[in-house]
Amino acid sequence: MSANVASKRQLAMVMDLNKCIGCQTCTVACKTQWTNRNGRDYMYWNNVETFPGAGYPKNWRTSGGGFDNEGNLKEGVIPEIETGYGTPWDFNHEDLAKGVEFKANAAPIWGPNWDEDQGAGNFPSDNYFFYIPRICNHCDNPGCLASCPRDAIFKRSQDGVVLVDQERCQGYRFCIAGCPYKKIYFNPKISKSEKCIFCFPRIEKGLPTACAQQCVGRIRFVGFLDDEEGQVYKLVKKYKVALPLTPQANTGPNVYYVPPVAGPLKFDANGKPIPGSDRIPPEQLEELFGKEVHAAIKTIKDEMEIRKATGKSELLDLLIAYKHSDMFRLDAGYYAHHNNSLKPVDHRYDAGKFTSFKAVH
Ligand code: SF4
Numbered sequence: 001m002s003a004n005v006a007s008k009r010q011l012a013m014v015m016d017l018n019k020c021i022g023c024q025t026c027t028v029a030c031k032t033q034w035t036n037r038n039g040r041d042y043m044y045w046n047n048v049e050t051f052p053g054a055g056y057p058k059n060w061r062t063s064g065g066g067f068d069n070e071g072n073l074k075e076g077v078i079p080e081i082e083t084g085y086g087t088p089w090d091f092n093h094e095d096l097a098k099g100v101e102f103k104a105n106a107a108p109i110w111g112p113n114w115d116e117d118q119g120a121g122n123f124p125s126d127n128y129f130f131y132i133p134r135i136c137n138h139c140d141n142p143g144c145l146a147s148c149p150r151d152a153i154f155k156r157s158q159d160g161v162v163l164v165d166q167e168r169c170q171g172y173r174f175c176i177a178g179c180p181y182k183k184i185y186f187n188p189k190i191s192k193s194e195k196c197i198f199c200f201p202r203i204e205k206g207l208p209t210a211c212a213q214q215c216v217g218r219i220r221f222v223g224f225l226d227d228e229e230g231q232v233y234k235l236v237k238k239y240k241v242a243l244p245l246t247p248q249a250n251t252g253p254n255v256y257y258v259p260p261v262a263g264p265l266k267f268d269a270n271g272k273p274i275p276g277s278d279r280i281p282p283e284q285l286e287e288l289f290g291k292e293v294h295a296a297i298k299t300i301k302d303e304m305e306i307r308k309a310t311g312k313s314e315l316l317d318l319l320i321a322y323k324h325s326d327m328f329r330l331d332a333g334y335y336a337h338h339n340n341s342l343k344p345v346d347h348r349y350d351a352g353k354f355t356s357f358k359a360v361h
Pocket residue numbers: 135136137138139141142143144145162178179180181182183184195251
């Protein structure tokens with residue numbers, strides 16, 4: 001059954017998919033910041049995948065987990081390292097100068113971005129794709145937390161960040177099956193599960209997550225969901241143009257997406273645009289973001305007309321984000337104020353952080 005894990009405040013992120021260019025700078029920023037010990041090599045706490053596509057890990061959208069409408073945990077699968085995540089491979093760089101063929105040291109069969117930019121349809125008549133960057137959603141009702149028999153996953157009451165207590169975790173991996181987003185990973189070197197920590201050590205200093213700070217497309221807003229003056233609140237609650245991914249998994253995600261709004265029309269056999277056609281099938285957007293996606297897209301299109309007519313639109317100003325720093329509303333003072341009550345909670349994460357090697361049983 002779902003767990004009662006309500007937090008006092010909730011940190012959230014909004015990602016505007018209309019601006020993501022799939023450059024993977026966010027992925028590199030995250031890896032540079034957090035792949036700081038062995039065993040995290042294959043993990044992508046942040047990844048950017050092409051839709052339509054199988055995603056990362058492969059076929060996560062059909063891998064179960066989350067809750068049914070009665071609040072019961074649904075069965076999920078744990079992706080295989082080789083076929084689901086892909087085994088990292090290397091190249092014979094040292095042989096290049098000797099005239100030896102440049103090749104991978106293994107025959108890879110899957111990996112992150114395996115199907116990058118493939119998309120669907122036929123060029124130029126009806127082809128389409130867009131990028132979906134993904135991190136842990138720091139859910140209201142985390143499937144990972146509910147499925148852990150060790151009570152090793154906790155949601156911080158002060159900001160709703162979901163963390164794994166590295167001391168309690170025994171590496172059972174039920175959490176991976178329970179997460180419908182497959183955003184929790186097994187570290188085979190230390191036999192524990194690990195995941196995106198919403199860069200909480202940065203957040204507590206008033207800095208945005210590394211992925212948001214480095215985002216080239218300026219697609220990521222970070223702030224508290226209850227901050228009515230914040231961009232996150234306005235996009236999610238006021239204008240309702242930012243929506244959770246696959247909300248039917250019933251975990252209450254706190255990462256929200258502004259859906260892709262308007263691509264070029266489809267072309268007929270003579271290369272002429274087909275009036276009223278949708279290059280991105282609306283039913284696929286509905287599957288990703290729920291029925292609200294149509295109202296969200298209409299709101300943005302209506303605001304574009306208002307902007308054309310009047311030159312004004314708070315919503316479009318927000319989405320354009322003229323100044324990168326305006327995309328983050330964090331409050332280091334809030335954390336400083338709560339410092340004493342925070343420490344014991346964070347200790348649970350930190351204490352197991354340098355766990356030494358344990359064989360996998
Ligand atoms: S996205 Fe997955 S790992 Fe993150 S809190 Fe939700 S259920 Fe847990």
